Amino acid sequence: MTAISDNVRRQAQDLLDFIDASPSPWHAVASSVQRLQAAGYRRLDESERWTLASGGRHYVTRGDSSLIAFRLGERPLATNGLTLIGAHTDSPGLRVKPRPAEDAAGLVRIGVEVYGGPLLATFADRDLGLAGRVMVRAGDAIVSRLLHIDRPLLRLPNLAIHMNREANESGLKFNKQTELPLLLGSTGDGADAQFRRPLADALGVEPAQLLTWDLVACDTQKGSFWGADQEFVANGQLDNLASCHAALSALLAQEDDAASSLVALFDHEEVGSESAVGAGGSFVGDVLQRLAAGCGLDGEDQRRMLAASYFISADMAHGWHPNFPAAYEPCHRVLVNGGPVIKRNANQRYATDAASAARFLAICERAGVPCQQYAHRSDLGCGSTIGPIVAARLGIPSIDVGSPMWAMHSVRESAGVLDHAWMIAALAAALAG
Ligand SMILES: [Zn+2]
Numbered sequence: 001m002t003a004i005s006d007n008v009r010r011q012a013q014d015l016l017d018f019i020d021a022s023p024s025p026w027h028a029v030a031s032s033v034q035r036l037q038a039a040g041y042r043r044l045d046e047s048e049r050w051t052l053a054s055g056g057r058h059y060v061t062r063g064d065s066s067l068i069a070f071r072l073g074e075r076p077l078a079t080n081g082l083t084l085i086g087a088h089t090d091s092p093g094l095r096v097k098p099r100p101a102e103d104a105a106g107l108v109r110i111g112v113e114v115y116g117g118p119l120l121a122t123f124a125d126r127d128l129g130l131a132g133r134v135m136v137r138a139g140d141a142i143v144s145r146l147l148h149i150d151r152p153l154l155r156l157p158n159l160a161i162h163m164n165r166e167a168n169e170s171g172l173k174f175n176k177q178t179e180l181p182l183l184l185g186s187t188g189d190g191a192d193a194q195f196r197r198p199l200a201d202a203l204g205v206e207p208a209q210l211l212t213w214d215l216v217a218c219d220t221q222k223g224s225f226w227g228a229d230q231e232f233v234a235n236g237q238l239d240n241l242a243s244c245h246a247a248l249s250a251l252l253a254q255e256d257d258a259a260s261s262l263v264a265l266f267d268h269e270e271v272g273s274e275s276a277v278g279a280g281g282s283f284v285g286d287v288l289q290r291l292a293a294g295c296g297l298d299g300e301d302q303r304r305m306l307a308a309s310y311f312i313s314a315d316m317a318h319g320w321h322p323n324f325p326a327a328y329e330p331c332h333r334v335l336v337n338g339g340p341v342i343k344r345n346a347n348q349r350y351a352t353d354a355a356s357a358a359r360f361l362a363i364c365e366r367a368g369v370p371c372q373q374y375a376h377r378s379d380l381g382c383g384s385t386i387g388p389i390v391a392a393r394l395g396i397p398s399i400d401v402g403s404p405m406w407a408m409h410s411v412r413e414s415a416g417v418l419d420h421a422w423m424i425a426a427l428a429a430a431l432a433g
Contacts, residue, residue, distance in 0.1 A: 001337060001418075004231060008421040011249070012233055015420055016223030018245045019235045023131035023148055023218035025065035025089040025267045028241055030146060032248055032265060033059065036069050039252045046286070052294030055257060060287060063277035064133065064144065065089055065267035068287045069251060073260040075433075077292060078301035081308030082260040083431050084396065085250065086279065086386050087243035087315065088269030091236065092116030092409045094123060094180065096130070096215040101191035102181065108191045109181035110154060112217060116270030120180070121172035122410040123217070127152035128182060130198075132215035136205055147213075149202050152220055154182035182217060219411050231337055231417050238405055238413040240269070242420060243314035246403070250427035259433030262287075269315070269386050279386035285393055310359065311398040312430055313351060313387030314423070316415070317341035317374050319404030332375040334404045337416035339370030340423050343387075343400040349376075351387030351398035360399050360430070367429035369422040372404070401426075 022028040036059045037043075044050055044060040052058070052072060059069035066089065070082070094112040102109045114120070130149045135142050156174075161167055174180050188194050196207035203210075223235035247263045254261065264287075268278035275281055292302040319336035320328055334341045342357050343350040357373070364371040376382040391398035403423045405415040 001229070001231065004229065004417055008417060011421045011424060012225070012417040014249070015242060015245045016233060016235055019237050019241045020222050022237070022241055023129070023150075024133070024214075024216045026133045026146060026214065027131060027148065028089040028244060029061055029065055029067045029265065032067050032069070032244065033061070035248055035252060041069055050290055050294050052291060054295070062283050063267065066265060066277040066283055068262060068264045068284060069248070070262040070287070070291060071251070071254065071260065072291070072295065073258050075258050075260065077260055077295055078297055078304045079308060080260070080433070081305050081310070082262050083433060084262045084264065084284075084309060084311045085247040085427055085431070086264045086266065086284075086311065086313045086390055087247050088240045088267070088279070088386060089244060089265050090116070090267050090270050091239060091241070092118035092270045093411070094118070094182070094217040096213065096217065098212065101184070101195035103187050103191040106187050108184040108187055108194045110184050110195060111181050114176050114180070115216075117409055119407070119410045120174050122407075122412065124156045124158045124172065124174075126155070126411055127220045128154040128156070128217045129220045130154065130215050131218040132213060134199060134203060134213045134215070135211040136203060137209045137211055142211065145203050147199060147202055147215070149198060150220055153198060154184055154217055156180065156182050221412065225417070226414070232414050233417060233420070234412055234414045236411055236413065238415050239316040239408050240314075242316060242403055242405075242415060243423070246420060246423040246427055247314055249424045250431055253424070253428045254431055256432060259431060261431040262291075266386060273386055273389050279389045280393070284390060288394070306394055306396055309396045310356070310430070311351075311387075311390055311394065311396040312360070312427065313385055313390065313398060313400045314427065315385040315387075315400065315402045316405045316408060317343055317402040318408060319406050319416070321406055327377070327380075329375050329377045332373060334372040334374045336404045336406065336414070337418045338372050338404060339419060340364060340426050341372045341374045341402050341404055343374050343402060345376065345382050347382070348388050349382040349384040350400035351391040352400050356397050356399035360401060360426075363430045364426050367425045369426045369429075371426070
């Protein structure tokens, strides 16, 4: 295996720190904004007029859970276009219901909805906290506050094997309505009061000020390195905060002012992307149009800009698992710590075609990064991501890539230390143009 340099180790540690600080999509955007601001990127508001110029570095958020950052280079946009990288801020898991607290024989249970397609059983017996945003009444105003209760607050204890004799043969199954509610504690002053108290304490407000929330049950365990050479990482949300982190790191590493680049981090990928803040919404199209108009491009030149652009959709890939060889296409095994993966699917579950794939191969070669190619088994349904959605909306030549990982959609996923550094290097080379 390629030796892990200090720099590669640092990039992986930075990824773990980024994820630990981003337990929800709203936190992922806040963490990204912090990094962008520190690098001199200036905020744009969708409700204000934009003044843009060559050399400008900006970011704009929508719904506090999606973000687009871009830098305008010296080369003419109409003939050179931009390199765009897209990723998603959301991860599958358990979301707290609007009226979640229920009294069950003196125990408070917190009702949750399943968001996307998590491996549900992995959420059992974990030290779960709460994270997301809460709308708080402050006098006459309503304020959005980020909340992160980073200690074991909730739990989904498994049923003992003595009452679930088939667990190891049939798998751990949970009825989503009756068996998933999370245990919070004893009823005390009432179920609703017991639920509101820790939230209000964390925010420094009165329980009655809490109006509504978007809350995720998050794992409180921090990211870690594992393996004989500590060559793997484990954490929640590697899908797809690893790609968000790689895209941002690549953008912030740009030193040359020639090329124009854009990074879009979307919410709602795990539930189909069809929302105002999702990749299927108008966000990226709106930003591109305003960016082009702000640089003086007319309608004709805006079309030319799109035709000259290249969109890289970065989302995680399925690394080969030696215990389950039958789950993989034998000629398209991609290895963890084997390098970035190009994802292909003839039925357009991925946006990649021969031309966009060849271009990415050349980029990896230029960056000195190994590159792998993945296809799903023909007799298994293939997942999808934002690549085909954005490609269809914008008409830009597009590709789906990702770092290989294990246990996708588990509460604790694994990936390779080397892959992350290689992905950053490949994306940085792509943005350099
Ligand atoms: Zn994903």
